[in-house]
Amino acid sequence: MSEDRVWKEWSQSAKQAVKEQYPFQLQPLETEVLKKIQLQNRRRPWRIAAWTAGVAVSATFFLQVVQPLHRVEDLFGLTGAQQYPAQFEWSTPDQGFSQARDHGYPILPEIKVEKDGFTFQLKDLMVDQRRITYTLLVSGEKLEEIVRDNDEDKKFALLYGGLIVNLGEMSLRGGASTDLQPIKGTNYFVIKANYLLESQKMRELMNQPNPVLPVVIERQNKDSNEVLAEIRVPLPKAVLAAEKVIEPIQGSHAEMGADKLVDNLSVNQIVAAPTIMLVELEAKLNNGFELKRLQNARLVDEKGKEYSAVDDTVNPNVGRILGTDKYTLKFIPSLYFADLPEGLELRFSGIVANREMGESLVLDRNAKYPQDIPFGKQTLRIQQVYYKDDHLFIVIPNKEPEEITLRIDNQIYKDFIIADSLETVTFSFPVKKKDSYELWLSGFEREESTFEGVIPITPKK
Numbered sequence: 062m063s064e065d066r067v068w069k070e071w072s073q074s075a076k077q078a079v080k081e082q083y084p085f086q087l088q089p090l091e092t093e094v095l096k097k098i099q100l101q102n103r104r105r106p107w108r109i110a111a112w113t114a115g116v117a118v119s120a121t122f123f124l125q126v127v128q129p130l131h132r133v134e135d136l137f138g139l140t141g142a143q144q145y146p147a148q149f150e151w152s153t154p155d156q157g158f159s160q161a162r163d164h165g166y167p168i169l170p171e172i173k174v175e176k177d178g179f180t181f182q183l184k185d186l187m188v189d190q191r192r193i194t195y196t197l198l199v200s201g202e203k204l205e206e207i208v209r210d211n212d213e214d215k216k217f218a219l220l221y222g223g224l225i226v227n228l229g230e231m232s233l234r235g236g237a238s239t240d241l242q243p244i245k246g247t248n249y250f251v252i253k254a255n256y257l258l259e260s261q262k263m264r265e266l267m268n269q270p271n272p273v274l275p276v277v278i279e280r281q282n283k284d285s286n287e288v289l290a291e292i293r294v295p296l297p298k299a300v301l302a303a304e305k306v307i308e309p310i311q312g313s314h315a316e317m318g319a320d321k322l323v324d325n326l327s328v329n330q331i332v333a334a335p336t337i338m339l340v341e342l343e344a345k346l347n348n349g350f351e352l353k354r355l356q357n358a359r360l361v362d363e364k365g366k367e368y369s370a371v372d373d374t375v376n377p378n379v380g381r382i383l384g385t386d387k388y389t390l391k392f393i394p395s396l397y398f399a400d401l402p403e404g405l406e407l408r409f410s411g412i413v414a415n416r417e418m419g420e421s422l423v424l425d426r427n428a429k430y431p432q433d434i435p436f437g438k439q440t441l442r443i444q445q446v447y448y449k450d451d452h453l454f455i456v457i458p459n460k461e462p463e464e465i466t467l468r469i470d471n472q473i474y475k476d477f478i479i480a481d482s483l484e485t486v487t488f489s490f491p492v493k494k495k496d497s498y499e500l501w502l503s504g505f506e507r508e509e510s511t512f513e514g515v516i517p518i519t520p521k522k
Contacts, residue, residue: 157393161335164398178203189303191334199250229275232259272296307331309518338395353377354413363404404521411511424500468501
């Protein structure tokens, strides 16, 4: 089995975890993750791969494709009198942040902290009650030592998993790019972040007399994390007021016709923040399905102007509010700085839904194989079952093996072995030798329904 193939399988797992978390486009990220992993595979011995894989998800959550620093007019296409100072470095220059800036929404002052041989500079910081973007520059003698040593392991640990930035108890969704680059003779580790914030925690924070957002910078170690610095960011009153709620007209729901997958789909409200707009949907689906996507979702006003949903092509573009039938759908730019348009509608071209499945059956080690096991609309073909070296091995075709998760006696597989022929995948389970085992299958069933959906939000003239 080649190490390249193992790294590829591991990085695919990490990328899948990122896909489930990031609300932004990921195609450049996927390419970059695999490139970094394959490069590191040629540099690092296989003996330390286990710990590296253990932090795959947490490390990859703040990896995105490294972008060079550009002039701001290159990023926004500004010319002449519209140009802004070149030193203004946007973390993720999307229309939401640029529109907020152009309408005078505040960019918070730079904060600089020096500690234990590192210098931390937090700049280009903009935050509303739903989103945050910033650039964190890390420099200092400790970083210069790593660069001078030219230690690839230390660089890898620093760039792709070594530093974590937390915002207190805030749950974050989004991404950050990382880069190591010399600027005027000084080396800087640059983190550019763009996150969605947990609205409930933000409300709790903003209700305090003098709200302060804690930015905690940690070094990730094998056993525990070491706090390197904490930067406390005072939040101005503008953040407290940075939200408008748009209530839809009565009867704001889609006509589902004869569709059997969805009973009801309606808009409860629109929350407009300076940098992003969130549409709260209520969707009642049948047979245990959960809404994952509105196809080609967009807000359209009476004049035909469209606001497209964030990430409508790669990831699920709706997120469920746990314990409810409510979902959120994100749009950029926001209506926060504009008058409410007339005849506003939510339009889409269909829905995609998933249903979690699980099934338990008895696996007979001595039965005749191959054997086909129906599972929803799929079929799991078990080609071989055998016991060796205190492990039970199950061999299946090498065709999207991650679609169905296997457990034996409630244990997940410990090893994932790809046969030399690349035609099969072998799962290893550390269980006692028996004639029969409980085999648990789990996975998701996907359903798609295509129709032209229209949900009215504001009345027409």
